[in-house]
Amino acid sequence: MADRRRINGPAGATIPPVFDDVSTPKLKSPKTRSRPPNTTRKMYLKTGVTPSASGSAYLEIETSATPGVSGLKLSCSVHGPRSLPRSAPFSPHIVLSTHVKYAPFATKQRRGYLRDPSERDLGIHLEAALRGAIIADRWPKSGVDIIISIVEGDQDRETSLLQGDEVWDMMNALGGCITVAAAALADAGIDCVDTVAGGVAALVQDAGEDSIPTVVVDPIPSEHEKILAACCIAYLPTRDEVTNLWFRGDLPTSDIDLYTSLVEKGIQASKNANRVLVGCLAETIE
């Protein structure tokens, strides 16, 4: 007993008795998808929320757990275009820097204050998606910072077990990031070839092991038994071009149609998001 300054518990610990007859609350079975397979969730988008930034936007996406409550909450601010510091080398184009950060309380597992590799990875994906949309040569020798904070990640808090890995959540987050960043860029008045928006589609297996997998738009991982593959797409609708494609999963290469339909559905999801984006921007102009 070296430590006499504190009141310590007894040396020998015991385990509290557990009685069999106490009914333990059963884990809820995973919810099933309530939307049709080709419908995205409702989305709320607003620009100009941060007065001090040259452009900003805020995005909320409805959650699965309780209808009407938002799941994913994203806030984006754009600083610039502003001149590069004197020490920076000459650049004939605008220098884009993207910064995606989960708030420490955004996910079930607490995130630190420093960006972890998955957040850096999201930042690179976002940069690739936006670089295709921005007309970069109109601003030589200047830079723009795009900062996104994910205030609330889209995770079902009612399921206690971590189902699958987080990568499917990351895809949903990236889709939202692309849309919100495009809105903020438009709010900042930075010239783009088109409004870019993100969309996610997944190949899921719902009932049983032997069922035929289906392609759904805007998947929520907790609603499906198993996600076989998913893809996140950044799409420019008027040019009919894809600026970023991120696919992950396990597909037989003999069946290229499955992959193609996944990409098509991703584009469809992105078109839906784009409609919201255009509506929001039109509202701002009025």
Next chain:
Amino acid sequence: MASSQHVLLSPAELAYLHASLSLAPPIRLDGRSPTQFRPLVAETGILPGTNGSARICFADGTEAIVGVKAEVERTAQRPGEDTVFFEEGGVGTDDADEEGETRDGVDKRKGDASWVEMTVEIPGLRDDDSGTAFLSAMLSEALLADGEFAKRLWINRRFHWKLYLDIILISPPLSYPLPLLSLTSHLALLSTRLPRLKSEGDEDPFFDDDWAAAPHLYPRTAATTTRPPITLLVMAVGNNIIFDPSKEELTVADVALAVSVTSATSPSTLSKPHTTDAEAAAAAETDPESGRNLRLLSIRTIDPPSRLTPPGVANAVNAAYGAAGTQKATLEAQTAAETEAVEGVWKAPRGGAKRAVLGALVQKVLERGGVVDEVLDALEAVELG
């Protein structure tokens, strides 16, 4: 980012390069055919202190070393149906044998993405550089995408192997190092061996001392063709699809993709839960000579450095060539230069890639008897040390 490091080529050089790569067939700087890889030197088992290691040196002088180290780690227990308490874990349950397969053939092994830790080190780049994070995310994503790899690290319900994959580029990054790092880690994983397990059930693991008896992580028998994933870099210029681009070729790419594929054993694919009719049919018709059943694991768009290149100035708007006409004429010429492509004048590409181009790129990678088969065959010929 590593792909967008500055290439000191003038707009005229870029235009020339782009034009020669858009020809049919394309003319590449080093005279390769569009699907040809750079020649490489590969060896495995170079680091005696590791479970598996490999070194690959590309002809352009880039060289990478990969070392794989494994440690036994206790699996974090979550309260649930397969919680094992210490008391019952000691006696060894007999419903699970060493491979974790029960008699009714249900795979009880579980894997977790956190059991694999991958680090990439590239000289001249900071540890927290986004490009490095992107590379390691891409490589580990391919490894973990099918969820089968982490299951190989399962020892019993209480313990698992923790695998550390350390990838070091020992030369300066002369080209985008993705294919090199991917091929090297493929070889290192192929040569990885884990000590043979002697204990049974959920006991504390106890291993065979004899290194010669240690089984490979990827067993090399005739029955299994399962291999670690490989990631290929593909780019499109005009209508041409070019594999394994060098740094200069990547500078004029319209679109660049990193595609990860793996080869899986046909029987295991058949027993997989998500076997569809189409898949079963495809597995049955796998061509006999290669016997490979390729699976697509991940695709990522690489931000092509061409978007960061300086634009050329057409003679029509260049004051040095007497373009200083009336204000209106100059304006017209400038709008034309902004919107239309002028022959021989380089302009950084705008916008994204057409859907058809992306589809063609992926199709070209996945085609049977194509580059993937070629690369896998070549890597199979490397002697495992």
